[in-house]
Amino acid sequence: xxxQDSLAFRPLLLERQEGSATHQLAAMDTDPPLQLxxxxxxxxxxxxxxxxxxxxxxxxxxxxxxxxxDLALLxxxxxxxxxxxxxxxxxxxxxxxxxxxxxxxxSGFCVFSRYPILDTFLYQYSLNGYPYxxxxxxxxxxxxxxxxxxxxxxxxxHVYVTHLLAEYCRxxxxxxxxxxxxxxxxxxxxxxxxxxxxxxxxxxDLNMHPGDIGxxxxxxxxxxxxxxxxxxxxxxxxxxxxxxxxxxxxxxxELQPFPLGIRIDYILYKGLSRFVVKCDSLVTxxxxxxxxxxxxxxHEAVIATLSVQRREEAKGSSGSAVGPELVDVxxxxxxxxxxxxxxxxxxxxxxxxxxxxxxxxxxLQAAMGLSSLAGWDSPQPFPKFSSSLLSLLATVVLLLWxxxxxxxxxxxxxxxGTEEQMRLALQVLQDKLSSM
Amino acid sequence: xxxQDSLAFRPLLLERQEGSATHQLAAMDTDPPLQLxxxxxxxxxxxxxxxxxxxxxxxxxxxxxxxxxDLALLxxxxxxxxxxxxxxxxxxxxxxxxxxxxxxxxSGFCVFSRYPILDTFLYQYSLNGYPYxxxxxxxxxxxxxxxxxxxxxxxxxHVYVTHLLAEYCRxxxxxxxxxxxxxxxxxxxxxxxxxxxxxxxxxxDLNMHPGDIGxxxxxxxxxxxxxxxxxxxxxxxxxxxxxxxxxxxxxxxELQPFPLGIRIDYILYKGLSRFVVKCDSLVTxxxxxxxxxxxxxxHEAVIATLSVQRREEAKGSSGSAVGPELVDVxxxxxxxxxxxxxxxxxxxxxxxxxxxxxxxxxxLQAAMGLSSLAGWDSPQPFPKFSSSLLSLLATVVLLLWxxxxxxxxxxxxxxxGTEEQMRLALQVLQDKLSSM
Numbered sequence: 001x002x003x004q005d006s007l008a009f010r011p012l013l014l015e016r017q018e019g020s021a022t023h024q025l026a027a028m029d030t031d032p033p034l035q036l037x038x039x040x041x042x043x044x045x046x047x048x049x050x051x052x053x054x055x056x057x058x059x060x061x062x063x064x065x066x067x068x069x070d071l072a073l074l075x076x077x078x079x080x081x082x083x084x085x086x087x088x089x090x091x092x093x094x095x096x097x098x099x100x101x102x103x104x105x106x107s108g109f110c111v112f113s114r115y116p117i118l119d120t121f122l123y124q125y126s127l128n129g130y131p132y133x134x135x136x137x138x139x140x141x142x143x144x145x146x147x148x149x150x151x152x153x154x155x156x157x158h159v160y161v162t163h164l165l166a167e168y169c170r171x172x173x174x175x176x177x178x179x180x181x182x183x184x185x186x187x188x189x190x191x192x193x194x195x196x197x198x199x200x201x202x203x204x205d206l207n208m209h210p211g212d213i214g215x216x217x218x219x220x221x222x223x224x225x226x227x228x229x230x231x232x233x234x235x236x237x238x239x240x241x242x243x244x245x246x247x248x249x250x251x252x253x254e255l256q257p258f259p260l261g262i263r264i265d266y267i268l269y270k271g272l273s274r275f276v277v278k279c280d281s282l283v284t285x286x287x288x289x290x291x292x293x294x295x296x297x298x299h300e301a302v303i304a305t306l307s308v309q310r311r312e313e314a315k316g317s318s319g320s321a322v323g324p325e326l327v328d329v330x331x332x333x334x335x336x337x338x339x340x341x342x343x344x345x346x347x348x349x350x351x352x353x354x355x356x357x358x359x360x361x362x363x364l365q366a367a368m369g370l371s372s373l374a375g376w377d378s379p380q381p382f383p384k385f386s387s388s389l390l391s392l393l394a395t396v397v398l399l400l401w402x403x404x405x406x407x408x409x410x411x412x413x414x415x416x417g418t419e420e421q422m423r424l425a426l427q428v429l430q431d432k433l434s435s436m
Numbered sequence: 437x438x439x440q441d442s443l444a445f446r447p448l449l450l451e452r453q454e455g456s457a458t459h460q461l462a463a464m465d466t467d468p469p470l471q472l473x474x475x476x477x478x479x480x481x482x483x484x485x486x487x488x489x490x491x492x493x494x495x496x497x498x499x500x501x502x503x504x505x506d507l508a509l510l511x512x513x514x515x516x517x518x519x520x521x522x523x524x525x526x527x528x529x530x531x532x533x534x535x536x537x538x539x540x541x542x543s544g545f546c547v548f549s550r551y552p553i554l555d556t557f558l559y560q561y562s563l564n565g566y567p568y569x570x571x572x573x574x575x576x577x578x579x580x581x582x583x584x585x586x587x588x589x590x591x592x593x594h595v596y597v598t599h600l601l602a603e604y605c606r607x608x609x610x611x612x613x614x615x616x617x618x619x620x621x622x623x624x625x626x627x628x629x630x631x632x633x634x635x636x637x638x639x640x641d642l643n644m645h646p647g648d649i650g651x652x653x654x655x656x657x658x659x660x661x662x663x664x665x666x667x668x669x670x671x672x673x674x675x676x677x678x679x680x681x682x683x684x685x686x687x688x689x690e691l692q693p694f695p696l697g698i699r700i701d702y703i704l705y706k707g708l709s710r711f712v713v714k715c716d717s718l719v720t721x722x723x724x725x726x727x728x729x730x731x732x733x734x735h736e737a738v739i740a741t742l743s744v745q746r747r748e749e750a751k752g753s754s755g756s757a758v759g760p761e762l763v764d765v766x767x768x769x770x771x772x773x774x775x776x777x778x779x780x781x782x783x784x785x786x787x788x789x790x791x792x793x794x795x796x797x798x799x800l801q802a803a804m805g806l807s808s809l810a811g812w813d814s815p816q817p818f819p820k821f822s823s824s825l826l827s828l829l830a831t832v833v834l835l836l837w838x839x840x841x842x843x844x845x846x847x848x849x850x851x852x853g854t855e856e857q858m859r860l861a862l863q864v865l866q867d868k869l870s871s872m
Contacts, residue, residue: 098860101853102562104845118864120857121628123559126538147628192557192583195632388824409540417537421556424534428554 033307034153035280039064039072040203040267042163042299044249047079051249052294057082059289060296061089064112068093069303070152072112073203075163076297083110096150100161103142109161111148119149123189126414127178129165131407138165138175145186147193155275155308158197162186162204164214170257177340179207180333181418183214187221188421198275199308200224202268205299210263217333220326221425224268227279227304236284237261242300246287249298267304273311280305322432330429334422341415348408351401358398365391469743470589471716475500475508476639476703478599478735480685483515487685488730493518495725496732497525500548504529505739507586508548509639511599512733519546532586536597539578545597547584555585559625562850563614565601567843574601574611581622583629591711591744594633598622598640600650606693613776615643616769617854619650623657624857634711635744636660638704641735645698653769656762657861660704663715663740672720673697678736682723685734703740709747716741758868766865770858777851784844787837794834801827 044050045057057077064072064086072094077083083099090097094112100122101107107122123145129138145162164186165179183206194200202224208215210226218224228240237244241261245252255261271277283303289296365387480486481493493513500508500522508530513519519535526533530548536558537543543558559581565574581598600622601615619642630636638660644651646662654660664676673680677697681688691697707713719739725732801823 098856101849101856103849104842106849117860119624119628120860121624122853124562126560188555188557192555193628193631195629406540413537413539413542417558420534420537424553424556 033309034155036071036152036306036308037067037069038201038203038267038304038306039067039069039301040265040303041073041297041301042075042205042265043077043082044297044299045077045079045082047082053082056294056296057085059292059294061086063289063296064090065093068114070114071150071159071201073159073161074110074112075161075205076108077110078105078108080106086110086112098146098148100144100146102144103140105141107142107144107146108163109144109146111146111159111161113148113150115150115152117148117150121147121193123147123185125164125182125185126417127181127411129175129178132404133174136166136168143182145189147189149197156196156198158190158194158200160186160190160200160202160204162202162206164205164207166207168254177336177415180214180217180336181414183208183218184221184333184418184422187218190222190224194272197272199277200270200272201306203266203302205265207264213329213332213336215266216329219268220329222270224270225277225279227267227269227282227302227306228263231279231282231304233281234283236282237286237300239263240282240284240302242284242302243298244287244300247295247298247300248287249295265299265302267302269304269306271308271311276309276311277306278309280307322429322436324433327426327429327433330422330426334419334426337415337419337422341412341419344408344411344415348405348412351405351408355398355401355405358394358401361394362391362398365394469745470591472507472588472742472744473503473505474637474639474703474740474742475503475505475737476701476739477509477733477737478511478641478701479513479518480733480735481513481515481518483518489518492730492732493521495728495730497522499725499732500526501529504550506550506588507595507637509595509597510546510548511597511641512544513546514541514544516542522546522548534582534584536580536582538580539576541577543578543580543582544599545580545582547582547595547597549584549586551586551588553584553586557583557629559583559621561600561618561621562853563617563847565611565614568840569610572602572604579618581625583625585633592632592634594626594630594636596622596626596636596638596640598638598642600641600643602643604690613772613851616650616653616772617850619644619654620657620769620854620858623654626658626660630658630708633708635713636706636708637742639702639738641701643700645700649765649768649772651702652765655704656765658706660706661713661715663703663705663718663738663742664699667715667718667740669717670719672718673722673736675699676718676720676738678720678738679734680723680736683731683734683736684723685731701735701738703738705740705742707744707747712745712747713742714745716743758865758872760869763862763865763869766858766862770855770862773851773855773858777848777855780844780847780851784841784848787841787844791834791837791841794830794837797830798827798834801830 041060043057043060045053047053060074077086077099080099087097090112094114096113096115096117097111098117098120099106099110100120102122102124111117125143125145128141128143129136131139133139143163143165145160148159148161150157150159164182165175167173167175167179190200190202200222206215206218219226228234234240238260240263242263242265243250243255244261245255245259267282269277269279281304284300285296286300287295477496479493479496481489483489486492496510513522513535516535523533526548530550532549532551532553533547534553534556535542535546536556538558538560547553561579561581564577564579565572567575569575579599579601581596584595584597586593586595600618601611603609603611603615626636626638636658642651642654646665655662664670670676674696676699678699678701679686679691680697681691681695703718705713705715717740720736721732722736723731
């Protein structure tokens with residue numbers, strides 16, 4: 001294991017010996033491709049909850065500093081203090097960095113770059129789990145996608161970093177429709193904001209297996225390529241897995257249906273109009289950090305070496321390849337959204353009914369209280385204590401179920417909106433196909 | 437007054453006699469400009485609250501149908517039933533329409549178009565007032581900006597519709613920093629999503645006077661032109677006012693500092709790269725709908741006739757004109773954000789302290805209750821009823837102030853994020869200026 005670990009970064013080190021990105025940048029005019037090394041990791045850095053957090057943040061900082069990647073895309077850096085610690089350590093090597101602020105706890109995303117960050121933008125997903133699933137707590141984190149515009153040697157990179165809703169149980173995945181909505185919003189956000197880009201890069205923990213509907217939708221709609229599938233050379237965990245049993249922080253029970261591991265962390269990319277991007281090599285860590293006894297995180301890091309080459313002639317279309325398969329994928333995603341829409345409508349109805357009953361009970365009690373205060377001759381049917389307790393219970397039920405009614409109303413509206421957007425997308429796709 | 441009203445649409449009617457947009461579209465190849473008539477109105481259609489709502493919605497539908505605009509951008513159509521009624525009436529004249537769904541009540545935006553809508557996207561603003569300002573209720577509406585991609589005769593239009601946070605008191609405007617953040621997010625959203633557009637159009641109730649910091653920021657950052665300022669011909673209320681005392685639904689008290697009215701509804705536009713857009717005429721209604729005894733809404737409608745001309749040669753830059761004035765504007769907006777940031781931090785701190793005190797009181801009472809249950813010889817210091825009342829009070833205070841703490845934490849994060857974004861923008865602007 002140890003030996004395998006120490007090999008984990010070897011292709012990168014070789015790449016660096018052959019010529020670092022900066023070195024190659026200077027030679028860009030004489031046409032060799034621009035080579036870019038991108039590091040992506042879900043850092044699992046939750047204060048008070050994640051194991052050996054500080055030590056791991058230190059290790060991540062040391063590795064980023066030693067390896068000198070061009071870009072490091074980190075997720076789950078929930079504490080700004082951890083970001084500041086990393087920033088302090090990495091200022092010399094990565095003079096540009098950004099921490100995306102959102103929600104109560106933050107987005108958890110931060111990016112370290114060797115090249116100037118020209119602009120940033122954040123889009124928060126409309127749906128992100130259920131507030132009553134307290135044991136998971138996803139609803140309380142502001143899951144989002146962050147965009148950074150970075151200029152490297154005159155080439156405009158639109159770099160996206162994201163983290164989608166987790167999957168807790170694959171057989172009965174209550175979060176699947178929300179994740180599909182997030183994947184759709186991510187795809188839409190990338191398509192709408194990348195028209196001015198030369199190269200699009202997306203890194204993050206997508207919480208989806210490579211064949212899942214959400215990732216097929218995302219890749220089909222945006223035309224993004226998978227660095228694992230396209231890499232000339234690969235080294236790391238079998239099949240590029242990023243959640244593996246060899247990682248001592250992995251809860252093996254969660255991996256039960258997949259004893260060898262799963263791949264849910266990705267680096268995706270595409271070149272637009274005048275640029276072609278290809279993946280020279282992809283490396284993942286393999287359970288422990290190279291040369292260390294513990295891993296960086298409960299996820300494996302993904303490191304891609306990409307080369308960007310200027311095309312002879314600009315290509316007209318920069319979008320996805322429109323084909324009947326894409327229609328099928330959007331249809332499948334739309335069906336998923338519709339199933340949840342009907343369930344959410346039913347839940348909203350039953351929440352509304354429950355809140356109404358509680359309100360009725362409260363009104364009844366208020367009327368009884370008033371009549372007894374007015375001195376009308378109605379005997380108090382319950383003892384005072386039980387009556388107060390009943391009122392308290394009715395108030396709690398009213399407040400909670402009213403909150404749930406509001407939540408499911410928002411959910412229904414977002415699902416209806418997404419379904420409508422997908423319907424429109426399908427119509428436009430079919431028009432395109434029929435005119436081809 | 438009546439006579440003036442009946443004149444309100446005259447320039448449009450003349451335009452239509454000269455040749456409708458469709459007619460001119462066919463002739464586009466022979467180079468005359470494409471002429472486009474855009475209608476914008478804040479419809480003030482809140483069920484149960486807005487006066488003569490149904491009659492007004494009927495009037496709006498009739499006028500849209502008779503006038504046959506190319507695009508109608510409506511705000512504050514809060515009820516989907518009203519949208520459906522309009523849609524049913526307008527299907528023949530405007531075969532394409534979209535209603536943006538968001539939040540509990542919806543976004544209130546809908547768009548009717550004579551040309552195919554290819555795609556839609558919605559971005560919800562991060563800040564939108566305060567939940568405890570119940571009398572205003574802005575926080576509960578999902579204020580947002582909607583994007584529609586519409587293709588007219590091969591020209592790609594990116595049409596944005598929005599409605600920013602209201603201004604209730606100009607002297608002590610508690611919402612100013614949130615409106616500045618919304619204006620910044622709107623400007624950023626337009627800049628990031630309009631790179632693929634030929635023409636950008638923005639219509640909506642911006643709740644800002646023409647010289648306000650938010651609108652200067654929006655126009656400076658995006659390079660959008662004001663149809664009122666640039667119109668060759670104008671007819672309507674003095675200075676293009678869209679909230680006027682002559683409107684019977686206007687609360688005159690709100691207009692006290694501006695007895696003649698204010699202009700807060702806009703149609704802004706710009707042509708990108710290969711296209712030039714100019715405003716041939718601008719018309720507003722003047723207190724009542726033409727030929728009717730009541731107005732369409734408490735706002736005046738704005739109707740712009742734009743002409744789009746293909747340029748001989750593509751222009752390189754499509755963004756705003758970078759100048760030292762823009763640096764001043766961004767600096768001014770940033771200062772506004774910083775002032776609110778400090779206030780929000782103070783509010784968060786005091787909310788946190790209050791919630792902690794309530795928690796302490798509850799814990800104390802729980803300890804006393806437990807010790808009395810355990811039979812320890814501590815005399816009950818309060819009567820049982822007062823003790824229960826105190827617990828109830830402490831619980832309510834704890835819940836409310838905890839909620840406020842969470843709200844102000846989110847506010848602080850968004851303000852910090854915006855301030856950081858503006859800092860980055862200033863840096864990039866200054867770099868550009870110094871290299872010019």
